[in-house]
Structures are given as C-alpha cells and as structure tokens.
Amino acid sequence: MKPFESFELPSASRVNYLNADYGLKSWLLTRDHKRIAxxxxxxxxxxxxxxxxxxxxxxxxxxxxxGDLLASTTYNKVFTQHGIIMIFFFLIPSIPATLGxxxxxxxxxxxDLAFPRINLLSWYIYLLGGIVTIWALLAGGIDTGWTFYAPxxxxxxxxxxxxxxAGIFITGFSSILTGLNFIVTVHTMRAPGxxxxxxxxxxxxxxxxxxxxxxGTPVIAITILLLAFExxxxxxxxDPANGGDPVLFxxxxxxxxxxAVYIMVLPGMGVISEIIAxxxxxxxxxxxxxxxxxxxxxxxxxLVWGHHLFVASQSVYAGMIxxxxxxAVAIPSAIKVFNWAATLYKGSISFDTPMLYALGFIGLFxxxxxxxxxxxxxxxxxxxxxxxxxxxxxxxxxxxGTLLAYxxxxxxxWPKIFGRMYPEGWGRFSALVVFVxxxxxxxxxxxxxxxxMPRRYHAYPPEFQxxxxxxxxxxxxxxxxxxxxxxxxxxxxxxxxxxxxxPWHLPGLEWRTASPPPTENFLExxxxxxxxxxxxxxxxxxxxxxxxxxxxxxxx
Amino acid sequence: xxxGLAEHEASHPALQHHFENLEQQREAGTLGxxxxxxxxxxxxxxxxxAYTLYRTKEPxxxxxxSNHLDLTLGAINTVVLIxxxxxxxxxxxxxxxxxxxxxxxxxxxxxxxxxxFLGIKAVEYRAKYDDHLIPGKLIPGRPFGPEVAQHGEPYxxxxxxxxxxxxxxxxxxxxxxxxxxxxxxxxxxxxxxxLLSVLLFFSWRGRYGPEYHNPVEIxxxxxxxxxxxxxxxxxxxxxxxxxxxxx
Numbered sequence: 001m002k003p004f005e006s007f008e009l010p011s012a013s014r015v016n017y018l019n020a021d022y023g024l025k026s027w028l029l030t031r032d033h034k035r036i037a038x039x040x041x042x043x044x045x046x047x048x049x050x051x052x053x054x055x056x057x058x059x060x061x062x063x064x065x066x067g068d069l070l071a072s073t074t075y076n077k078v079f080t081q082h083g084i085i086m087i088f089f090f091l092i093p094s095i096p097a098t099l100g101x102x103x104x105x106x107x108x109x110x111x112d113l114a115f116p117r118i119n120l121l122s123w124y125i126y127l128l129g130g131i132v133t134i135w136a137l138l139a140g141g142i143d144t145g146w147t148f149y150a151p152x153x154x155x156x157x158x159x160x161x162x163x164x165x166a167g168i169f170i171t172g173f174s175s176i177l178t179g180l181n182f183i184v185t186v187h188t189m190r191a192p193g194x195x196x197x198x199x200x201x202x203x204x205x206x207x208x209x210x211x212x213x214x215x216g217t218p219v220i221a222i223t224i225l226l227l228a229f230e231x232x233x234x235x236x237x238x239d240p241a242n243g244g245d246p247v248l249f250x251x252x253x254x255x256x257x258x259x260a261v262y263i264m265v266l267p268g269m270g271v272i273s274e275i276i277a278x279x280x281x282x283x284x285x286x287x288x289x290x291x292x293x294x295x296x297x298x299x300x301x302x303l304v305w306g307h308h309l310f311v312a313s314q315s316v317y318a319g320m321i322x323x324x325x326x327x328a329v330a331i332p333s334a335i336k337v338f339n340w341a342a343t344l345y346k347g348s349i350s351f352d353t354p355m356l357y358a359l360g361f362i363g364l365f366x367x368x369x370x371x372x373x374x375x376x377x378x379x380x381x382x383x384x385x386x387x388x389x390x391x392x393x394x395x396x397x398x399x400x401g402t403l404l405a406y407x408x409x410x411x412x413x414w415p416k417i418f419g420r421m422y423p424e425g426w427g428r429f430s431a432l433v434v435f436v437x438x439x440x441x442x443x444x445x446x447x448x449x450x451x452x453m454p455r456r457y458h459a460y461p462p463e464f465q466x467x468x469x470x471x472x473x474x475x476x477x478x479x480x481x482x483x484x485x486x487x488x489x490x491x492x493x494x495x496x497x498x499x500x501x502x503p504w505h506l507p508g509l510e511w512r513t514a515s516p517p518p519t520e521n522f523l524e525x526x527x528x529x530x531x532x533x534x535x536x537x538x539x540x541x542x543x544x545x546x547x548x549x550x551x552x553x554x555x556x
Numbered sequence: 557x558x559x560g561l562a563e564h565e566a567s568h569p570a571l572q573h574h575f576e577n578l579e580q581q582r583e584a585g586t587l588g589x590x591x592x593x594x595x596x597x598x599x600x601x602x603x604x605x606a607y608t609l610y611r612t613k614e615p616x617x618x619x620x621x622s623n624h625l626d627l628t629l630g631a632i633n634t635v636v637l638i639x640x641x642x643x644x645x646x647x648x649x650x651x652x653x654x655x656x657x658x659x660x661x662x663x664x665x666x667x668x669x670x671x672x673f674l675g676i677k678a679v680e681y682r683a684k685y686d687d688h689l690i691p692g693k694l695i696p697g698r699p700f701g702p703e704v705a706q707h708g709e710p711y712x713x714x715x716x717x718x719x720x721x722x723x724x725x726x727x728x729x730x731x732x733x734x735x736x737x738x739x740x741x742x743x744x745x746x747x748x749x750x751l752l753s754v755l756l757f758f759s760w761r762g763r764y765g766p767e768y769h770n771p772v773e774i775x776x777x778x779x780x781x782x783x784x785x786x787x788x789x790x791x792x793x794x795x796x797x798x799x800x801x802x803x
Binding site: 110111112113114180185187214216219223225226229230234242244 | 572573574575576580583584587588591592594595596598599600601602603605606609610613691692693694700725726728729731732736
C-alpha cells in the first residue's frame with residue numbers, strides 16, 4: 001500500500017516526508033519527528049480503541065442495577081484496565097507525542113527535535129511498555145483500580161500487579177524522553193528571530209507539560225518499583241501489617257498522578273489557544289498571561305496532590321492548605337478561559353470543525369474545572385469522595401477537555417500532516433455528536449454521584465437506574481461521534497481534497513511550508529519577524545523559500 | 557546563519573544534520589543531560605522521602621541497623637568515588653585540550669575506580685547476605701532473620717545489636733531502604749562504567765578533541781551526579797546511628 005503515490009497536481013511530484021522513502025524499514029528506523037508522530041498516532045489510536053472497548057463493557061454492565069453482565073471481580077478488572085489504558089497509553093502521550101512531535105520543530109522553525117534518535121527510542125519504549133501491559137491484561141488482568149492503592153495492591157490482590165506495573169514503569173520513560181526532548185528543543189533549536197514571546201502558545205503549553213513530565217514521571221517510576229519490590233519480597237514498605245505506611249504510597253502516587261492531570265490537559269489548552277486565536281483571526285487576548293498561566297499551572301499543579309487524601313487520614317491542617325492551593329490552581333486555568341472568551345469578542349469567527357471542538361472544550365472544561373472546586377472544598381469532599389461525582393468531574397476534564405482538544409487539533413493540523421483536507425460537513429457533524437453524546441453520558445453522573453452512588457461497583461440501588469440508562473445512551477452516541485471521524489479521516493488520507501500549504505491563511509511557521517512538509521521541514525531556514533498571531537494578507541503568508549521545480553515552472 | 561559558519565565546522569563529521577553548527581549541538585547535548593539529571597533527582601527523591609519518613613518514625617531501629625553497616629568499607633568507597641570524580645574531571649580537561657593519551661588514561665582510571673567501588677559494594681552485600689539481612693523473602697529460602705545479640709552481650713559483628721526501643725521488624729525496614737537506594741545507585745554506576753567504556757573506545761579512535769568533546773563532558777556530568785548521590789547516601793545510611801551508639 002502506497003497511498004501517496006497518486007498525486008496528480010504539479011506539487012504532488014515534490015518530495016515530502018511521506019513520500020521521501022517507502023517501506024516498513026523506512027518507518028521503523030526513521031528519525032524524522034513527523035514520521036515518529038505518525039507512528040505514535042497509529043499506536044495511541046489502537047490503545048484508545050482498546051480503552052474504549054472497556055468503557056463499553058462498563059456502560060453495558062451499569063445499564064441495569066443488578067450485576068448481571070460481569071461478575072464483580074471481572075468488573076473490577078474492566079474499570080481498572082479502562083483507566084490504565086486510557087490514562088497511561090492514550091491521554092498522557094496523546095497530544096504531546098502526536099501533535100507535539102509533529103509541530104514543535106515546525107512551529108519554531110527547526111529541522112527536527114534536538115534528539116531525533118531519543119525521539120524514536122521513546123516510541124519503542126512506549127510500544128514495549130504497551131506490549132507488556134497488554135500481555136498482563138491478557139494473562140489475567142489487574143483489579144486494583146488504576147490508583148494501585150496499598151495494601152490491596154501490595155498484599156491482597158491476586159492479579160497481575162507487577163506485570164502491569166512494569167508496563168507502566170517502562171512507558172513512563174517514553175514520557176520522560178519526550179519531555180526532555182521538547183525542553184531542549186525549545187531552548188536551543190528556535191529559528192533566528194523566534195524569540196520566546198513570539199512562540200505559539202501551543203509551544204508554551206508543551207514546554208510547561210514537559211516540565212511536569214520530567215519532574216513527575218520519575219516519582220511514579222520509583223513508586224511502582226517500590227510497589228513491585230514489596231510484592232515480591234514482602235517487606236513492609238506500604239503494607240501496615242509489615243510496618244509500612246499505606247498513606248506514603250498515596251502521597252508518592254498522587255505526587256505524580258495529580259500533576260499528570262495537567263500533563264493531559266495543558267497541551268489541550270495549548271491547542272485551544274491556537275484554534276481560538278486563528279479561527280477568530282485575532283491576536284490572542286493577553287498573550288503573556290496565557291503563556292505564563294501554563295507555567296503557573298505546571299508549578300501549582302505540584303502542590304495540590306494532598307486533595308486526593310482528604311479522607312485518607314491526612315492531618316486536617318494539611319488538608320486545609322491543600323484545599324487552599326487547589327483553589328489557587330483554578331486561577332491560572334480561569335485566566336485562560338477568560339482570555340479565550342476575550343479573544344472571541346469581536347473576532348471574525350468561522351465555525352470550522354476545529355473551532356467547534358474548541359468551543360466545546362471551553363464549555364466542558366469550565367464545568368470540569370468548577371466541579372473540581374466542589375471537590376477541593378474539605379467538607380463537600382467528604383460527601384462526594386469516591387462517588388460518581390468524582391468520575392463525572394474528571395471525565396469532563398479528560399474527555400471534555402483533552403479528548404476534544406486532541407480531536408480539534410487533529411482536524412486543524414490534518415491538512416498539514418497528510419496534505420489532504422478532511423470532509424468539513426462530516427467534521428462539523430461529528431463534533432456536534434461528540435458534544436451531545438459526551439454531555440448525555442456524564443451530566444447524569446454528577447447527579448447520581450451527588451445523590452450518593454459510589455464509584456467502582458458493578459451493582460447499584462435501583463433508584464439510580466435512570467441516570468445510568470441516560471449515561472449509557474449518551475456513551476453510545478459518543479461512540480458514534482468517535483467512530484465517524486475515524487472513518488472519514490482514514491478516507492481523507494487517500495481521497496480528501498488536496499490541501500494548500502496554508503489552507504486557513506495563518507501566520508504560524510507550520511503553515512509557511514508545504515503540506516505535507518518536506519523531510520527537512522523548511523526549504524530554507526526561516527527568519528522570524530512577526531509575532532505568533534500577527535495576521536497578514538494571504539499573499540504575505542506564502543511558503544518560505546522556493547521549491548526546486550518552481551524555477552522550471554516559470555521559465556516553461 | 558549557515559553562511560556565516562567556518563567551512564571546517566559546518567562539515568565536521570560529528571555535526572548532526574538537524575543542527576546549524578557544533579555550538580548549537582553542544583548546547584543541546586549539555587542541556588539535555590542537565591534535564592535528565594533533574595529527572596534522576598526526582599527518581600531518587602522518592603526514596604529519600606521514604607527514608608526521611610521512616611527514620612523519623614523509628615530513630616532507634618534505624619540507628620541500630622545503621623550501626624551494623626561496615627563503616628570502614630563505606631568510607632573507603634566514598635574516597636574511591638571522590639577520586640574517580642577527580643579523574644573524570646581530568647578526563648574532560650584532557651579532551652578539551654586535545655591530549656588523547658591523557659584522556660584515555662583518565663577514562664581508564666575512572667572505570668577502574670568505578671569497578672573498585674562496585675567490588676567493595678559486592679563484598680558488603682555478601683556480608684549482609686551472610687548475616688541474613690536481605691529484607692523480606694527477596695532471596696528464596698533465606699528470609700530476613702538476623703541473629704540478635706542479648707543485652708549486655710559482648711560486641712559481635714555478625715549479630716544485630718539493638719538499641720533501646722529498636723525492633724527487628726523495623727530494622728528490616730532500614731534494610732529495604734538500604735538495598736533499594738544503594739542498589740539503584742549501583743545500577744547507575746554500572747551504566748556509568750558502560751558509558752565510559754564507550755567513550756574510551758571512541759577516544760582510542762581519536763574522535764574527541766578541542767573542537768568536539770561534548771560526549772565526554774556530559775558523561776562527566778552524569779558521573780559526578782552519581783557520585784553526589786553517594787555523598788548523600790553515605791552519611792544518611794552509615795553515619796546516622798553513630799551518635800546514638802551509647803544511649
């Protein structure tokens with residue numbers, strides 16, 4: 001299969017990163033950040049599919065109050081594996097490893113990331129971790145919940161804790177290497193004239209994300225290592241029966257896993273900043289505030305983990321401080337939302353598919369963020385802890401936030417990545433379906449949770465059934481909204497309308513090269529003299545440099 | 557940018573295609589190593605945190621367990637590592653000024669010192685094995701179970717002498733921290749020795765000189781970092797109980 005053979009336009013004969021070389025080897029040994037992004041795109045899509053299957057089983061089981069479809073032990077495994085696959089193998093790598101990998105060098109005017117070989121290595125590490133995890137799931141699965149709380153995970157669970165932990169431990173290094181690569185690339189590889197405050201906000205958000213990746217991921221690595229050590233040797237690290245401290249596990253786990261939420265949502269915020277500014281054709285309102293709010297989230301994000309321990313024997317004074325800090329982290333998030341709204345004001349807005357996803361993001365992220373404040377309030381959290389309210393809250397952030405941003409970004413940069421337009425009508429349709437389906441799935445869960453439905457049970461009292469039926473119905477609609485883009489995006493890779501280098505007439509550097517870009521990204525090293533969202537007439541936004549065949553064309 | 561470059565530098569065999577010049581490549585490599593070391597600090601940080609927590613909870617048990625460690629071997633190892641840092645620094649300097657033979661000698665010395673450290677560490681581990689101090693059931697058929705000296709019994713280095721308030725169960729906690737931390741440190745030493753062996757091979761081939769020596773430099777950073785971890789481990793693990801000995 002060589003889907004890019006059949007270009008018919010003159011520019012089609014040009015060499016780009018996709019047709020520069022063919023064959024499996026040229027992909028598996030590539031050091032081109034764009035090809036590695038495609039490798040990641042394929043593998044995280046596969047994991048998303050697996051995680052989605054687990055979600056389907058959860059929603060089917062919860063359709064009725066009785067635990068009739070799955071046994072309770074099976075259900076434990078299903079929701080655990082849904083969480084593990086979605087968090088570690090889809091959400092965390094999603095935007096950074098695909099869109100980020102593809103766009104960081106393009107947006108800053110570099111030929112590649114600073115360490116191309118390490119970039120490829122990170123994909124192989126991701127894949128190895130994924131294979132180990134899938135093997136563990138097939139061998140018997142894991143039932144501890146994605147949080148691996150001790151002492152259940154260290155002592156009592158009879159499932160494949162160590163094997164799954166090994167998979168996550170390995171995958172963590174791919175995240176560390178990606179973060180390291182981005183930080184070094186942004187520092188050292190910017191094109192002449194590309195100052196820090198001319199960087200697109202997507203780069204700022206990825207920079208902040210990378211900081212969390214390199215600071216947080218090693219801690220989950222050592223935590224999992226200690227967990228495995230305890231399971232194998234039966235010493236008391238976390239198990240109180242042997243003298244360990246289970247709360248220590250929770251502290252170490254959430255020291256990574258709360259910032260990990262920002263690993264998931266910060267890149268999404270970066271995508272949204274790009275889409276909002278570019279589809280309002282306006283400079284972003286308060287560029288520096290949006291940029292620094294990303295950094296503030298990265299810093300504050302490390303100081304709030306204790307709000308996961310409000311009901312876990314943490315001292316009440318620590319709880320008060322963590323509650324206050326959790327409220328504080330809402331400030332930079334709110335700054336972003338206000339700045340996006342102010343950017344829209346009097347903008348020349350076009351409702352293309354990416355913009356629909358972006359507007360959906362703003363609404364859903366706001367709901368997710370505001371309900372987070374409920375949970376950050378000490379007294380309210382005692383009532384809401386471990387209920388479906390929490391489940392709905394974090395799905396509003398992770399699905400309503402990250403997934404929508406990821407889909408929006410994928411559509412927005414699709415013409416650049418594959419050189420083909422996606423079908424706009426289908427795009428808008430599925431964006432609306434996703435929005436409706438998502439809300440129908442998770443809004444009822446807020447109510448069910450508030451009324452007291454606990455999470456992680458396969459059976460529940462019959463009075464909650466109405467919410468669960470609504471939720472399952474919504475999940476089916478959401479499923480349709482996700483399958484449709486999958487089909488038309490694949491279709492468009494071969495049959496979509498050919499994309500211009502700059503289909504939306506935008507000033508960003510990634511739009512100032514061919515679609516798809518050549519292997520070296522730019523025909524000549526760009527000299528940047530404009531700010532990130534400084535719009536100009538289309539004739540000033542041409543491809544930088546000349547194609548080799550252009551001279552031929554004019555003389556002939 | 558590219559036009560302003562000296563011809564010999566733009567075509568230097570070590571220059572990778574995506575960098576404009578060697579200076580940019582050097583900066584990227586150095587920053588990359590520093591960022592990596594930050595991740596390492598966080599990695600060890602989790603264990604330092606666990607150490608702090610349990611030491612605060614069980615000071616007497618930790619002091620008793622610490623007293624059982626071999627202070628002499630630990631001190632010798634500290635000296636060995638500091639010396640290896642010196643030879644590593646000299647190796648970087650030799651690369652910078654282009655003394656190939658000096659570079660190779662210094663790298664070899666560093667490797668030998670690193671191996672010495674690992675050898676001494678192995679002797680220490682062996683002694684712990686003999687005294688049944690490997691925590692939990694890590695070694696099949698040889699669970700944790702040191703012989704405890706009775707109160708007032710004369711000092712026997714193979715027996716565990718408990719300070720007042722200490723418990724054998726808590727001593728085991730010290731030993732898992734000890735093995736986790738020193739074991740992880742040893743893994744980093746082994747990786748370091750591997751790195752230096754690769755450097756030695758390439759310096760034999762004459763790859764490094766005043767123009768291009770970044771791999772030597774950043775491997776040096778790594779080596780010093782691993783030494784610094786030990787500089788923290790030694791007092792925390794070996795010396796902490798000394799002032800509590802005559803409680």
